[in-house]
Amino acid sequence: MTREKITLFDTTLRDGQQTPGIDFSVEDKIAIAAMLDDFGFDYVEGGYPGANPTDTTFFSRKRTKQAGFVAFGMTKRAGVSASNDPGLTQLLQAKADAICLVAKSWDYHVTVALGCTNEENLESIRDSVKAVVQSGKTAMVDCEHFFDGYKANPNYAIACAKEAYEAGARWVVLCDTNGGTQPPEIREVVSAVIASGIPGSSLGIHAHNDTGQAVANSLAAVEAGVRQIQGTLNGIGERCGNADLVTIIPTLCLKETYASRFETSIDREKLVGLTRLSRAFDELLNRSPNHQSPYVGGSAFATKAGIHASALLKDPKTYEHVEPETVGNFRKVMVSDQGGKANFLNELKRRGIRVAKDDPKLDTLISVVKEREASGYAYEGADASFELLALKTLGTVPEFFAVESFRVMVERRFDSHGRLKTVSEAVVKVLVDGETVMSVAEGDGPVNALDIALRKDLGKYQAEILDLELADYKVRILNGGTEAITRVLIESTDATGARWWTVGVSENIIDASFQALMDSIVYKLMKNRELAGQIAAE
Numbered sequence: 001m002t003r004e005k006i007t008l009f010d011t012t013l014r015d016g017q018q019t020p021g022i023d024f025s026v027e028d029k030i031a032i033a034a035m036l037d038d039f040g041f042d043y044v045e046g047g048y049p050g051a052n053p054t055d056t057t058f059f060s061r062k063r064t065k066q067a068g069f070v071a072f073g074m075t076k077r078a079g080v081s082a083s084n085d086p087g088l089t090q091l092l093q094a095k096a097d098a099i100c101l102v103a104k105s106w107d108y109h110v111t112v113a114l115g116c117t118n119e120e121n122l123e124s125i126r127d128s129v130k131a132v133v134q135s136g137k138t139a140m141v142d143c144e145h146f147f148d149g150y151k152a153n154p155n156y157a158i159a160c161a162k163e164a165y166e167a168g169a170r171w172v173v174l175c176d177t178n179g180g181t182q183p184p185e186i187r188e189v190v191s192a193v194i195a196s197g198i199p200g201s202s203l204g205i206h207a208h209n210d211t212g213q214a215v216a217n218s219l220a221a222v223e224a225g226v227r228q229i230q231g232t233l234n235g236i237g238e239r240c241g242n243a244d245l246v247t248i249i250p251t252l253c254l255k256e257t258y259a260s261r262f263e264t265s266i267d268r269e270k271l272v273g274l275t276r277l278s279r280a281f282d283e284l285l286n287r288s289p290n291h292q293s294p295y296v297g298g299s300a301f302a303t304k305a306g307i308h309a310s311a312l313l314k315d316p317k318t319y320e321h322v323e324p325e326t327v328g329n330f331r332k333v334m335v336s337d338q339g340g341k342a343n344f345l346n347e348l349k350r351r352g353i354r355v356a357k358d359d360p361k362l363d364t365l366i367s368v369v370k371e372r373e374a375s376g377y378a379y380e381g382a383d384a385s386f387e388l389l390a391l392k393t394l395g396t397v398p399e400f401f402a403v404e405s406f407r408v409m410v411e412r413r414f415d416s417h418g419r420l421k422t423v424s425e426a427v428v429k430v431l432v433d434g435e436t437v438m439s440v441a442e443g444d445g446p447v448n449a450l451d452i453a454l455r456k457d458l459g460k461y462q463a464e465i466l467d468l469e470l471a472d473y474k475v476r477i478l479n480g481g482t483e484a485i486t487r488v489l490i491e492s493t494d495a496t497g498a499r500w501w502t503v504g505v506s507e508n509i510i511d512a513s514f515q516a517l518m519d520s521i522v523y524k525l526m527k528n529r530e531l532a533g534q535i536a537a538e
Helices: 026-039 053-058 084-095 107-114 118-134 146-152 156-167 181-197 214-224 244-253 274-285 307-314 338-350 361-375 383-393 447-455 461-465 510-527
Strands: 007-010 043-047 068-074 100-103 137-143 171-176 203-207 228-232 402-414 420-432 436-443 471-477 486-494 498-504
Touching: 007 244, 026 043, 026 274, 026 471, 026 498, 043 053, 043 118, 053 447, 068 084, 068 137, 068 420, 084 100, 100 107, 100 118, 107 118, 107 146, 118 137, 118 156, 118 447, 137 146, 137 156, 146 171, 146 181, 156 171, 156 181, 156 214, 171 181, 171 214, 171 228, 181 203, 181 214, 181 498, 203 214, 214 228, 214 244, 228 244, 244 274, 274 383, 338 361, 338 383, 361 383, 383 510, 402 447, 402 510, 420 447, 420 461, 436 447, 447 510, 461 510, 471 510, 486 510, 498 510
Parallel strands: 007 043, 007 228, 043 068, 068 100, 100 137, 137 171, 171 203, 203 228
Antiparallel strands: 402 420, 420 436, 471 486, 486 498
């Protein structure tokens, strides 16, 4: 039997940006778009060009290689032609493959929010979609508040959806914007929309999680006939969040009730990277992963001692609904057994590092990683540091240089104009080819000063790191008090466009930063010699 395609649409960078406490920089967006593109999503929605400087800059060039790159924006205003609407014009000029237009589909909102007639709103939908189609881009329409609008005035809500479809929209997305609709209602309304003449192959679902059912509602919509699902990584989004694609994807791929009927762009091989994607994303957000997240959480396959653990050791199927390795996770009660080892072997294989499963060095690496992670390291979000640790443990890493010592001073003083200022100065002694080089630098802060001093003079390697840039720097305190353990995550990039992440952990924030800086430079030198960085350079 031929399986139907479910199209996966990620809106982490647009709707996910509405999450309280999350404010993506352009660099954040570039890094996350690359992660989503590499994982295999069909569409990546990047934001709203014209709404803010970050999104406008982000859409100055195409940011995906395989996924459709989507810009989001409003339909034209009533009383203005599509060609004369500045917002729509900016959307059409964005370097995007597709444009997702948000349209009112609840007559109450048309009157109150837009202040126009129902007919004028239909005209705005029709003319805006036609303008997108004529520009050569794929047109999509998010029918905002569709389910609430349907309950209030089903004929008008469906008229909005049909207007979009008949004007040429490839996808008409039904949005549960308030997140209060229940799965049986989703099935009933979707069925009514399909019966009105819009095929399920052109319908999508956009669910919010205000009653904790965004995933259930998305799957209910699929059962009723929609063939596109919109959601975010780890379910981020305004209020209670959006449908969590990290939960939806493995459910579609691994649960027979869906897997026998549907296929997605994520095959079994890509699915193994799901846990890594989820946790790396949380690291970029500088927040702790949810240990109880389905499939990918640290506790998703963890069992304490007792009857469950005893049965699990005899046969994992007794207490596991899927094999943890299928999503790149592993069971906690068997971390030293084949499950954990297979996970490490897969991670090493991704980096082109070959090692036999019975090699004692592999056991050493597993032991070291688990010991380090127990002390605060997080390698899911620091690919480069993990690769360097693996190479050091399983083989050798050239000693390009050695840092004999470093010193960082922070002075708060009044300048000659009587203004209070804080100055950071770093001194680093580096040994290169038997010669000691001392570098001194001032910076905006102690870490910046240390970074500048460390990279000021690396002797014969200096020319190799001139294009090395630190793109981001994140600090997390792992426990309370002034003597807290600190984890520092650094994102680096170079002229090739490659990006990599390194990590350092210490009671001293400067020492933790220094560890991450050192790893970044060594990784860059290894990458230049094609000894590392196969993933980062992809």
